[in-house]
Amino acid sequence: MDDAERRRKIRDFTFDRCKRGNQGFERILLQLFGYVGHGKSSLINTVMCVWYNSRYKNCANAAGTDESHTTERLTYAVNKKIIMVDNRGCSSMNTYETGEIFAQLGNLLPLDMSVGWSKGFELVDRIVEAEPYVKASDFIIPIFVYSVRHSPTPELKNELRGIFETARQLTMVVPTVVLTHMNHPNYTEVENMFRDIGTETFFALENYTEENPRRIRETDESVIQFLYEVINDAYFRADHRRDADQEMIDRKLFVLNYIHNRELMIQKINLERQRNVEKIRIAKDHRLKQEEEEKQRQKCQKLHRERMERLQQEFERQRLQAQYEHEERMRQLGNKKGKNNYKK
Template identity: 35%
Template sequence: MSTVMDVQERRKYIQQFKVNSVAENGYKRILIQLFGLMGHGKSSLINSCIYTLGDKEYEMKVEASGSDGSHTTERITYQLTECITMVDNRGFQYMADNEFGQVYAQLGNFFPLNQKVEWKKDFVELMSKVEDSDATPNYSDFIVPIFVHSAKSVMSDTEISSVKTFFSGCKNMTGVYPIVVLTHRLSKTDSNLEGKFRRTGAEQILEVENYTGRDNIKTRGRCSDLLAVIENALRDVKFRIEQNWNPVTERIKRKKFLLKFMHDFAIAEKEKEAVKKVQEARRNEYNRLKEKASNMWFARFPEF
């Protein structure tokens, strides 16, 4: 009975949550932004949350992949309640450094919602896109990052380091540490996966099993797990807003962080390119001298 009440209370808390009831500060909407590697269950998690919150039959509102096998390349919004919206963002492909700026731009709301996200080739292109967002700046969304990772996937040390860097940036941009949601809980292959995410600095790690078209009979435990994802996001919102956050100031901070991050990345890339050119020049000179020495040897001792 307690589990039933837990599910009912969580659903009620989510459905009745009003951002302006926490504090009158300009926020109008909570934007729960999902990030992670492509194919790790972001779209399925949204389908499951919508299904768990409602009373209708299961419906695949979010397509997990396209006909060509590619995954989400748009920032698509899905309204959960009057003031809560989930965003299925374009995910990482490799968790590589050159993707961080692109993902941070989505997180900071500098890429428009409900449009295709195209990775920008360089610093200038990305900054131009960010500057375009100032034409219609959004100050009213409170952003909560959620990192979705499949429990079927094993994390390498390199990936752990990359995730740690990304999480630190998320916290600096939003003031909220990303909530980690491990999908495919029943198929976990790494018993130490939670411990690995603890090493990245993650404060909240939740495990869920998404509903699917073939497996959508609601159970108390599964509903409770999925609702806990949204509930924890809302409690982070409440905690931060009660500290008298200013939405205009916070957007300015996000932009400054992104500009600095991309500037530092561009400088680092130029330095790497310069080092590569020096190394290439040294190799070419070495090969030239080697060939010259070889020619001199054979010219002097043709019998060899």
């Protein structure tokens, strides 16, 4: 199949052509998520440039560094049926930020609005408030964007394994991975990391940027292939029996349960931290008490030694005094005896 045929199939995509009809779905949401500065916005710019066959434009406000300018869930239409969503990236996948990511992936927060990082049960309130603005008719395909310039580590691998498994449970789809900066030497190592955690579908490309806007055939073909495989995957999944409204309810329950468990875990961690702090405090108090007792013991020993030294000195003084007095008496007796002998 050539590039023109793929473009036609992408352009003509509709859920109405599925074996079971649309089952309540109207459009695909390509939910881009991942770390800050890994190329989500740049990927959108590249797709828009290729799909509309235009000169490069920074329509997604992509940053030129590892920083992020994305603070909203902004949408970019490939066509009326295929929408790319630039979700806010995470600097680190901690429990609060992943809660936000899963709420975005589940399409439980409004599109084209600001995204904050909520703590406690604030995210629950935001999900409830968003109910009138989110659509169950949006078919979700998670797209994880990762820059191969960032070397994999065992800690990162474990973190991503947990995130991907949760994303799969939430959306019933294993996230597709788009690797940016594909010509970097880390590419093979990074791809192997994602394969090890169960990733099935990869796409690799060099995004167009303001610094490098010149279009090349390899990138253009990769973008069209990416979109084509996405709609094929949507057709495949939509051919099975599904219920758009029930899936929205299931995603909401999943995320609310995730938040609940997250808070229980955080409370458990905080309690454990408080217990550890209390243990440290008790140990410190015990150590200080022991140190104080040792100081008192050493002080008593010092006082006892000084007292014994004084007694010893006094005893020695008295002994010498008694010896002197004895010798003096003996001398006097000797002198008296000598005088008596002289008289005789």
